Amino acid sequence: MSERATWEATAIEGLRAAERGAAERLALAIDIGGTKLAAALVEPGGRVAHHDRTHTPVDLDAEGLWRSLLALLDKLVADAGDPPLAGIGVGCGGPMRWPSAEVSPLNIPAWRDFPLRDRLRERYPGLPVRVHNDAICVAVGEHWRGAGRGRGNVLGMVVSTGVGGGLILDGRLVDGASGNAGHIGHVVVDPAGPPCKCGGRGCLEAIARGPGLVAWAQEQGWRPGRTDVTGVELTEDARRGHPVASAAMDRAGRALGIAIASAAHLCDLEVVSVGGGLSQAGPLLFDPLEEALRAHARMDFARQVRVVPAALGQTAGLVGAAALVFAADRYWNAD
Known part of the structure; x- marks a missing residue:
């Protein structure tokens, strides 16, 4: 082989090795919610390689909460053998100033205007850091690798401590003017309904969020006076046929159906994927x-929409956060 041919072969092999190395890099995906802090190392194809989580501390100040998050991330990366990272993708409860990601999650009072993206950039210099609403990350995950895969028009929802959503139209994430497009949790489903933390009344979130549902059930006589009951216990009692628990689940389901009917008419959706803790209630x-x-979606095109549980389950938000790194051409529009 000539010297030039040898050099070319070596150069080509070097490029291939670099490509293999880039492909082997993992995304550090983070999911920050009012109930849990979760993190994962995700492969470029969307498979969660390593995963860990902890409860969101409720008794810490802003810096204490930040240290708790870092401890989770450091442990995850160390347990995985300190692999090379392609970038950091984050889903966090809102509201936030996007894309700079000063976050003020309604259900995490310790963080108000907390500069999450800047702090992560300081912790992981040289890597892309992309932060979006946690419900938007669920929508992205479900479109990228879940129930909405192969569909162009998808609404992804989270029904948990809060209710949020993200919107994919024509195969791309829609951010809106402030990064909050698809936030179905504050669609009004009952103008005479309960007050919402946003300051409005009768929002979907005010009715269907887990803690709100528990509070309503207790007002109706389910486990009154207790302060330690959860949405999981409410669901379990509904499965056993407790009339108030069953009525609470029915109330949440009806509110969700009304909101989704409005979204289907507005956005001409194909699939709505519902994730989050309350979605584990299944048929209830x-x-x-x-x-x-079906009672409220009366136009023919709106009646075609399918509502399904999130195919990725509790990892949907983490997979979506990784997609902000690996599929930025479709899901990240801010750099």
Whole structure:
């Protein structure tokens, strides 16, 4: 082989090795919510390689919460053998100033205008850091590798401590003017309904969020006076046929169906993927949801929408956060 041919072969092999090295880099994906802090190392194809989580501390100040998050991330990366990283993707509860990501999650009072993106950039210099709303990351994950894969028009939802959403139209994430497009949690489903933390009344979130649902059930006589009951216990009692617990799940499902009917008419959706802790209730939630959706979605095109549980389950937000790194051409519009 000539000297030039040898040099070319070596150069080509070097490029291939670099490409293999880039492909082997993992995204550090983070999901920050009012109930849990979760993190994962995700492969370029969307597979979660390593995963860890902890409860969101409720008794810490802003810096204490930040240290708790860093401890989770450091442990995850160390346990995985300190692999090379391609970037940092984050889903965080809102509101936030986007894309700079000064975050003020309604359900995490310790953080108000906390500069999450800047702090992560300081911690991981030289790597892309991309932060979006946690519900938007669920929508992205479900479109990229979940129930909305192959569909152009998808609404992804989270029903948990809060209710949020993200919107994919024509195969791309829609951010809106401030990064909050798709925030279905504050669609009004009952103008005479309960007050919402946003300052409004009758929002979907005020009715269907887990803590709000528990509070309503207790007002109706379910486990009154207790302060330690959860949405999981409410769901379990509904499965056992407790009338108030069953009515609470029916109430949440109907509110979701009404909101989704409005979204389907507005956005001409194909799929709505519902994730978050309350979605684990299964038919207790989805049966009244479907009934209300079919009662209110009267236009033919809106009636074609399918509502399904998030195919990625509790990892949907983490997979979506990784997609902000690996599929930025479709899901990240801010750099």
